[in-house]
Amino acid sequence: MSRMGRPTVRLELTEDERETLVRWSRRASSSQALALRSRIVLACAEPEATDGSVAAAMQVSRPTVARWRKRFAARRLQGLCDEPRPGRPPSITIDRIEDVVITTLEQTPENATHWSRASMAKHSGLSKTTIGRIWNRFDLKPHVADTFKISNDPLFFDKVVDVVGLYLDPPVGAIVLCVDEKSQIQALDRSAPVLPMMPGMPERRTHDYVRHGVTTLFAAFDTATGEVITAIHRRHRTTEFRKFLNRIDREVPDDLDVHLICDNYQTHKTPEIKRWLEKHPRFHIHYTPTYSSWLNQVERWFAYLTGQLLQRGVHKNLQALERDLRNWVDTWNAEPKPFVWTKTAEEILGKLGRLCERISRSGH
Incomplete structure (x- = not known):
């Protein structure tokens, strides 16, 4: 029918x-x-x-x-166009609003890189409050600037498909580990004691600090369970990375293949590392595209570590810093949390294509 x-x-x-x-x-x-x-x-x-x-x-x-x-x-x-709404008609015409929006988007003021409410009010003849309402209505924030970087890796497409495929459809009888090192972790001590938070007053600390050295945390994040294999070294050369690979080899059961997702840091590609991989055929290394660290899940884990421990931590020496790092990792591994990856390779590549289209339309 x-x-x-x-x-x-x-x-x-x-x-x-x-x-x-x-x-x-x-x-x-x-x-x-x-x-x-x-x-x-x-x-x-x-x-x-x-x-x-x-x-x-x-x-x-x-x-x-x-x-x-x-x-x-x-x-x-x-x-x-939107239907007119009941009530007092607007005192500012659509043309004047459009002029403010277009000027904000397509021009810059003299002697400045971006508009402020004051400079736009002077330019347009409207009040600063009105300018703020117009910008809020069109979600314009001239004072905010973000950054982006498009990978120039000739194998970008293949690497995205490879890495995302490991996240969404991991191989049977294998473990997928996102590997990287967080280098230059500083043991910082404030020049005066930290004043604790009180009702009506936030925690306060001096803006200056004393450095007590740096260390490096190597981490391998298990995408299936969220558990992390770590090692701490004072340096991050090929020697230290090879030692970390040996540690992974000891801790992962012998009956599992090991797929490592790494970035393009030169330490991960030296002849010594290549020889080590040849001697350990169960290890398979997958490189993320250049300028695409966001594709490596261990970077998200490092962000948790930074926000919860390092950003406001106070350490009087390297030993105290490394002890806190080990304790934080032990606490994480007691209740590990894997990250849920939802984007397919097609969705990622489609979003990148739309970004490139916007760039080409911008005329730059």
């Missing part, structure tokens, strides 16, 4: 409408809601497009696609 329902509204766009929709969908100053609506309408205008196919492509629900298809058919471009 064929399904009965309302017929789909067909959309035919004029050249001006298509040009405007494309501009709205790509322009950085458009709100994300308007950009999504524009992409939905453009997709609906394609031959043989259905609500279901557009919803799948846009990753939205079918009712959402149907709503904007009908709104556009009834009111054209104006139908994609």
